[in-house]
Amino acid sequence: MSTRKFCLAILSNGEATGYEIRKIAQEGRFSHFIDASYGSIYPGLAKLETEGLVTWREESTAGKPTRKVYSITEAGREEFVKELRETPVEDFFRSSFLLLAHYCQWVGEDFIKDEIDRRIEHIQTQLNDLKELRQEVDESGSLWTIDYGIAMETASLEYLTTNRSRLEAIAREPVQHRQAAE
Amino acid sequence: MSTRKFCLAILSNGEATGYEIRKIAQEGRFSHFIDASYGSIYPGLAKLETEGLVTWREESTAGKPTRKVYSITEAGREEFVKELRETPVEDFFRSSFLLLAHYCQWVGEDFIKDEIDRRIEHIQTQLNDLKELRQEVDESGSLWTIDYGIAMETASLEYLTTNRSRLEAIAREPVQHRQAAE
DNA sequence: GCTCACATGTAATAAGTTACATGATTTC
């Protein structure tokens, strides 16, 4: 129940449409540790409505599609705080890059070199995005989490640049089959 | 398709049972960036078998339950390398801790203090586990990813210890409602 | 006698992804 909690989170500091919530999830101050697409947000909001945790009103601006502007109810606020307090605080991290690194001998040195390059570039982009975001954001809570993100990306970048040659050397080692292939 | 790839990964350097694969996912050298439970491993292996990517044989040791020992086929090996090369290498990170940090004003200073304590303790445990694992492991690829893990956990710990008072101060700030509650 | 480790699996359920379906307006 993550999208649900995230919707309540966003709505707890202001009205928003489903479209906007998704945008925040993808570009905004939560994007480095949250994930949500239309296919989970719209049904999520609909469900929250049936539970009485959010309401909405229609808003028509000339020349734009009609929007459903959601806002949180008192019950929604209570539920959100309750979930913040009760949900076990555990992070979820799944890395296909580390799996690839682990099996770098199977894909070869050239391939892994390219992937490291791509990853370094990607982290640099993320860092720039975070630093830009940092300028735009005013809430102190946001700043703290953005700084956390910056610290982690920086550490990741540092590890990669100082240890890439080591991984490339591993990729050159012969593959160890421990059993005969069937 | 993550459990699937993980099963192929494990089997690509030796035979294993479903039980063992899960153990590796939970305690072994992949546990810091992978997640898999029985409910996904057993059906996953069954599916891989129908695709001809793995086979198994029965093994009965006196006094122990009969085990199904899986091994990868040539087709499985090819498929694994193909997936390593083709799957976009993107990490997945979702943090309920950072969401909580973001909304620390709603749960109060005492609560957030306890959570920071818990998190610091948790990271220290993780670091110890990784360092222990480092002693046991011999593959160079494993070592590299474990060191990555250690670098990241260390950075996380450092950020937390140097910035915890800042977050606690934020938790003391009054909550900003941007709209009237419904 | 109890709990832990070994060992395999299923069923109900939850959750989310991707692609589809639709359509207006603005900007290049």
Add this chain to the structure above:
DNA sequence: GAAATCATGTAACTTATTACATGTGAGC
């Protein structure tokens, strides 16, 4: 004229979680 942005939603599918179901043997 094309592409991007705004805007809402559904449907089929994939994937994984949790709990259940079952059983042995070893060590305390």
